[in-house]
């Protein structure tokens with residue numbers, strides 16, 4: 001052990017602690033659900049999971065994962081193009097493509113891996129990427145890896161700025177416009193109709209990472225593209241299997257046959273890293289089947305979001321408006337947001353406070369996320385905790 005190196009790490013960690021931004025992991029002792037037991041906090045209602053449809057402990061999803069382990073064993077001990085591809089990978093990929101209405105899809109071990117595997121593969125010399133400044137970290141890192149592309153960021157949701165950037169990149173090909181479908185800190189949707197119109201005007205390729213939209217937005221939970229009726233007009237969709245679709249892990253890229261074949265040939269995480277575990281492929285496949293058979297889950301989620309949002313407003317909170325299952329309450333100061341989430345945890349509600357630098361200074365927030373699995377009683381108990389804590393911290397009169 002290098003003592004000097006360790007001392008440096010500890011000094012840096014102390015700085016995080018002093019700044020109040022040190023993260024403490026909390027340990028859940030059973031499946032993710034609306035109510036869980038935490039080693040550090042006891043029994044709590046969860047309002048900070050991406051388990052939007054409650055599928056992570058849906059019995060048929062769990063059973064599919066177990067059957068997958070029995071059928072395929074633990075894994076192939078190989079990368080995919082050597083001998084690491086199971087039939088279930090193809091079945092899942094065909095299912096994802098059918099679900100999203102694309103020609104084809106390719107899975108990765110995470111959406112992080114999908115985004116970092118996508119951009120450098122399709123961006124050669126002469127290409128360009130225009131990215132919303134609030135895009136997810138995995139898109140930012142994926143774009144960084146695409147070092148041969150010209151890269152521009154447009155102001156969040158600012159279509160005039162996006163168009164100006166597109167004009168400045170005339171002559172580049174391809175030009176990619178990339179955006180989150182749902183922005184996770186705001187709960188707001190990308191302005192996809194305008195983005196698609198601009199892409200069509202400038203001959204750009206659209207990439208939408210719909211990780212927080214899949215299973216949530218759109219009438220049948222197919223995501224933000226369905227929400228806006230833009231089926232067939234977005235070129236590339238990336239997403240995660242680690243949120244609404246079972247919540248284990250895994251990500252994907254969906255698009256044309258040519259795109260997917262290119263990624264199979266050249267995307268580095270495909271070539272040099274093992275595939276999605278077969279157990280997860282099986283449970284994720286069942287999560288998609290379950291959602292397809294139960295579109296009422298999406299309705300239930302939407303009703304829960306409306307109920308909880310109205311409840312917060314009735315108490316006097318001012319949650320950000322939006323059409324996703326993310327309902328943030330801006331409280332201003334980072335330390336205040338963290339203190340409020342700590343107080344809520346003591347009252348049995350697990351929500352995360354986000355502050356600078358994750359969100360701009362002065363816009364620290366308590367971010368609640370709803371699930372179709374929450375009961376009215378659980379939401380009422382959570383609202384009661386918000387009322388008590390809101391008064392205690394002086395946010396409510």
Ligand SMILES: *Cc1c(COP(=O)(O)O)cnc(C)c1O
Nearest residue numbers: 110111112136211240242250251
């Ligand atoms: C959560 C998220 C990811 C990461 O997904 P993983 O599958 O957990 O790697 C990527 N992009 C967006 C927009 C996300 O919200």
